Amino acid sequence: MALLGRQVPEWHRLMALSRTCLARQTLHLREQKQMSPYLFCKLTTVPSSGGFQEFSSVRPKKYVQEPEYRTHLVRCLHGEQRTCVDPESLEVISSLQDMGFTEAHINRLLSTQPSVPPRQLLDIIAELLLLGLNPEPVFIALKKNPQLLKLSTMQMKKRSSYLRKLGLGEGKLKRVLYVCPEVFTMRQRDIDSIVQVLKEKCLFTVQHITDILHRCPAVLQEDPNELEYKFQYAYFRMGLTHLDIVRTDFLQYSITKIKQRHIYLERLGRYQTPDKKGQTQVPNPSLKNILRVSEAEFLARTACSSVEEFQVFKKLLDQEEEESVSHAWEEEEEEGEEELL
Numbered sequence: 001m002a003l004l005g006r007q008v009p010e011w012h013r014l015m016a017l018s019r020t021c022l023a024r025q026t027l028h029l030r031e032q033k034q035m036s037p038y039l040f041c042k043l044t045t046v047p048s049s050g051g052f053q054e055f056s057s058v059r060p061k062k063y064v065q066e067p068e069y070r071t072h073l074v075r076c077l078h079g080e081q082r083t084c085v086d087p088e089s090l091e092v093i094s095s096l097q098d099m100g101f102t103e104a105h106i107n108r109l110l111s112t113q114p115s116v117p118p119r120q121l122l123d124i125i126a127e128l129l130l131l132g133l134n135p136e137p138v139f140i141a142l143k144k145n146p147q148l149l150k151l152s153t154m155q156m157k158k159r160s161s162y163l164r165k166l167g168l169g170e171g172k173l174k175r176v177l178y179v180c181p182e183v184f185t186m187r188q189r190d191i192d193s194i195v196q197v198l199k200e201k202c203l204f205t206v207q208h209i210t211d212i213l214h215r216c217p218a219v220l221q222e223d224p225n226e227l228e229y230k231f232q233y234a235y236f237r238m239g240l241t242h243l244d245i246v247r248t249d250f251l252q253y254s255i256t257k258i259k260q261r262h263i264y265l266e267r268l269g270r271y272q273t274p275d276k277k278g279q280t281q282v283p284n285p286s287l288k289n290i291l292r293v294s295e296a297e298f299l300a301r302t303a304c305s306s307v308e309e310f311q312v313f314k315k316l317l318d319q320e321e322e323e324s325v326s327h328a329w330e331e332e333e334e335e336g337e338e339e340l341l
Contacts, residue, residue, distance in 0.1 A: 124149055131160055140181075180217040194222070233255065
């Protein structure tokens with residue numbers, strides 16, 4: 001009898017905790033029309049025999065996991081604080097695991113932007129997966145640009161729709177997000193200005209523009225005027241065709257690197273601008289051997305020159321560029337003075 005008297009207060013306390021847990025779960029289930037299974041709290045009851053027994057919620061086999069695993073995951077997210085995680089967070093954790101994210105990924109994602117609600121994080125990730133991405137590229141993109149998690153679902157859907165119109169859906173977005181994860185957080189007019197330059201100033205076809213954005217995503221962050229100048233340099237000075245520029249990923253290289261190597265070869269007599277028929281008196285090296293190789297390989301195999309000679313040339317070229325800019329400013333000032341007179 002004494003033993004039973006001591007168990008009664010403990011029994012009332014456990015029953016109160018069980019009713020609280022059930023109330024929270026019931027409220028959450030009413031708010032969510034559809035919800036993936038998550039870990040429910042264990043309920044402790046006292047059978048007629050007087051002993052204690054634990055009952056767990058029944059779950060499908062694919063979701064069966066040890067409660068200690070989920071508890072460990074949640075505690076990793078909160079460090080030593082070990083604060084209670086609401087059912088919605090547990091649902092998000094379960095959904096992310098079903099999508100293929102590892103425990104390390106989930107820990108990092110939920111701690112990247114703590115102020116972002118877990119449900120919003122899940123919606124953003126789901127939208128990225130719908131574009132044909134795998135969990136690893138999505139994780140890398142969110143790691144590089146955490147501001148993605150602050151977008152609303154509507155903003156993400158609008159930008160996703162726009163990128164699909166540019167032909168960047170169905171897996172092609174993987175490289176774009178890896179190189180330029182800001183593609184979702186950039187201003188719409190900045191992207192439009194780049195696309196407009198490629199289409200109207202450079203006269204690339206729609207398919208060419210898709211290929212350029214896929215192969216050279218960095219162009220999205222370039223100044224439109226500088227991008228147009230780079231194209232003009234390739235087309236008029238180097239004699240490249242639109243197809244050459246697309247296939248060789250020409251636009252991903254800086255204009256400084258392009259001019260240094262092209263002009264150096266030109267002055268060595270190893271490169272010549274093709275005539276109207278596309279012919280030259282010397283065989284021009286391929287763009288791959290000009291731009292894609294390291295400087296050491298470029299000098300040894302393409303230019304057949306020494307490092308010292310190339311360094312001197314680059315300094316002289318910088319001086320020529322500065323003098324050219326200065327001369328252009330002087331001419332503009334003189335023209336302005338003449339107009340005033």
